[in-house]
Amino acid sequence: MDTPLAHVSGTLLSFFNAQALISGYELGIFEAARDGAEAREICATCALPESSGQQLLIALATMGFLSRTQAGFALPADLRPYLLRDGAAYMGGLARHAAKFLYPLWGQAAAGIRENRNQREKVFNDPRKWFEMLYSDPADVADFHAFLSVLADPFVESFTRDFDFTPYRSFLDIGSGRAALPRAVLAANPRLDAAVCDLPEAATHMRKELAQAGMDGRIAVYEGDVITGNLPEISADLVHMGWMLHDYSAETQATILSNLFAALPPKATFIASETPLDDDLSGPAFVALLSINMLVSCDGGIESTTGQYLERFRAAGFVNVRAASLAGPRVLLIGEKP
Ligand SMILES: C[S@@+](CC[C@H](N)C(=O)[O-])C[C@H]1O[C@@H](n2cnc3c(N)ncnc32)[C@H](O)[C@@H]1O
Incomplete structure (x- = not known):
């Protein structure tokens, strides 16, 4: 001690x-x-x-x-x-991302907390939204998704191993980054169809990665925006969205969830995987700090408790709303469209 x-x-x-x-x-x-x-x-x-x-x-x-x-x-x-x-889990992308974006933004953490807003305009003199700014350089897109997919590895492993995919025929991963999750899901469940949907710059990067891995014919890539609701037609009966709700404010999360609810086919299951705060707000320490990271960098980003997430699911219209724990830091927040 x-x-x-x-x-x-x-x-x-x-x-x-x-x-x-x-x-x-x-x-x-x-x-x-x-x-x-x-x-x-x-x-x-x-x-x-x-x-x-x-x-x-x-x-x-x-x-x-x-x-x-x-x-x-x-x-x-x-x-x-x-x-x-x-190396298979190279973290140089996180080193560059932290040096270029997170250190300067955290340098204004006290101001961010005082003002309850991100510090991008002050630090980078850039009025664009977080993902517009981050995605304006393809090298930054590659760094971001490379380190995120390494960080997601334990989640991808436990979700693929412990979730029962047998009732489903088609899997869509929204905000899929490098498509690491659908690749692993397909490897474990080859009879499933798989597709991904992400912002245009991320989709372009993903198409390159899938082509390099020889998977471009196997996973369909769609462009879409869950905030504007400009989404492709969704026929998947299992839809996942990982570590994205926390990028946005509670109000924007409500918009995202109701856009998704409207776009999903009847009887579809929707899962968001997040790293929630404990219900009594006593931790985990990393998530409490990550919440400040989301505040200073993203557009209203904030970490929430499992109960708060599930309440937003219910408000959007989802039924059978529940949480399921996995080995590792993420919790599955699950809802169904009637
Ligand atoms: C923090 S990353 C999470 C990546 C990966 N799903 C994971 O679980 O590690 C957030 C992802 O959401 C995507 N995203 C953010 N805003 C979005 C929006 N409005 N519409 C669609 N995708 C969005 C980003 O491009 C990125 O791929």
Whole structure:
């Protein structure tokens, strides 16, 4: 257990850790240390002065992101998938996203809380909506969906394993990012039809990813907007939308849910997967902080309790409204259209 002083000072300075790791990604340290190398070689590969380069290497090693070898530094085996560009769970996209968007926005966290609004206009001088701004550069779209799909991995695994897909014939994932979920659902249930629907820039990125994976004929990609209600005709009997309600205010969530209710065919099941706050608002700590992240970055974004989500489902017209827990952080919020 930390002393009170360590708790306060450690929290105030916790950005040291994050910024050192971001620097490691940005400067190419992990690629340079991929096969193990002396400090001098790593600094030369990364075009860094030996003195400051070594300061970073020492710091990353004390944090466990590099291991010490007799000759110098190497990568810890269990972190290679996260640290290397060709790793299966590479998180360099989150490093870039955090450096470009989240750090500047969190720099105005107190103002965001005082004003109860996002800080994008102040920080980036950009009046557009969050997804319009984020999606204006295809590299940012790729980063965003790459790290989100890694973060979603445990959810995708437990949803695919533990949810009973047998009553359904057709699955639609709205706001699907990289289509990781429908790919996994199809792999486990090959008799299902699968489709995705997302904003145009995300749909363009998804088509590229599906083509690269040889899945472009298997998953139909539609463009649509759940806020304007400009949606393709939906025939799926199972519709999922993951980690999107929390991007928006309670009022916009109500609009999204009633647009979806109107667009779904009768008897369809709708599931939103979210990371709710505990009913007594006592945690989880990460979700409580994520709520501030949504406030400063998104358009009214906020985390809610399971009870609040389910009440919004009922208000939109869904029946048989219920929550189901999965292994991992997400809860399934389920409703049916009569
Ligand atoms: C935070 S990401 C979640 C990605 C993924 N579903 C997951 O569970 O990790 C939110 C997704 O919702 C999409 N989205 C946001 N606003 C939308 C809207 N108005 N209409 C359709 N999709 C939207 C984004 O493009 C993105 O793919």
